[in-house]
Amino acid sequence: MDWKLELVPVPVSDVERAKRFYSEQLGFAVDHDMSIGDEVRIVQLTPPGSGCSIVIGAGSGVTEGSPGSLQGLQLVVSDIAAARAQLVEHGVAAGPVQHVEDGAMADGPGGAWNSFVYFSDPDGNGWALQERPSRG
Known part of the structure; x- marks a missing residue:
C-alpha cells in the first residue's frame, strides 16, 4: 500500500500576499483558489x-498554526545554484549555497x-532547497 503525502498546510497572515509569493516568485502552480462564504x-x-x-x-479549519511557525519545509532540486539564481531573480531573499x-x-x-x-516566505515560514545527486 502506498502512503503519499499530498497536502501540507502553511499558516499565513495575508492569503493574497502569500499566493503571489508562492505562485509568482517561487513558480508554484495555483491548483485551487476557492471561497466558502465570506469567511x-x-x-x-x-x-x-x-x-x-x-x-x-483564511478561516476555520484551513490551518491552526500561527503565521511563520512552520519551519523546515524542504524542496529537492537537481541544480542548487540554478535554483538559487531563479529565486534571487524573482526577488526572494535566498541565503547562499551551504x-x-x-x-x-x-x-x-x-x-x-x-x-x-534557505529562505522564508513573507510570514517567516522557513524553507530549504536541497540538491539531490544526479541520477546517471
Whole structure:
C-alpha cells in the first residue's frame, strides 16, 4: 500500500500576499483558489514537478498554526545554484549555497545530498532547497 503525502498546510497572515509569493516568485502552480462564504478561503499550490501541494487560506479549519511557525519545509532540486539564481531573480531573499561540514554549516556546495539554500516566505515560514545527486 502506498502512503503519499499530498497536502501540507502553511499558516499565513495575508492569503493574497502569500499566493503571489508562492505562485509568482517561487513558480508554484495555483491548483485551487476557492471561497466558502465570506469567511473561508482555500488556496492550493503545487511546486513544479511535485506530487505534494501546500494549502494556504483564511478561516476555520484551513490551518491552526500561527503565521511563520512552520519551519523546515524542504524542496529537492537537481541544480542548487540554478535554483538559487531563479529565486534571487524573482526577488526572494535566498541565503547562499551551504553544506554541512563537521556538524556546522559551511559556505559552498557539498557532496551528494549536502548542498542547501534557505529562505522564508513573507510570514517567516522557513524553507530549504536541497540538491539531490544526479541520477546517471
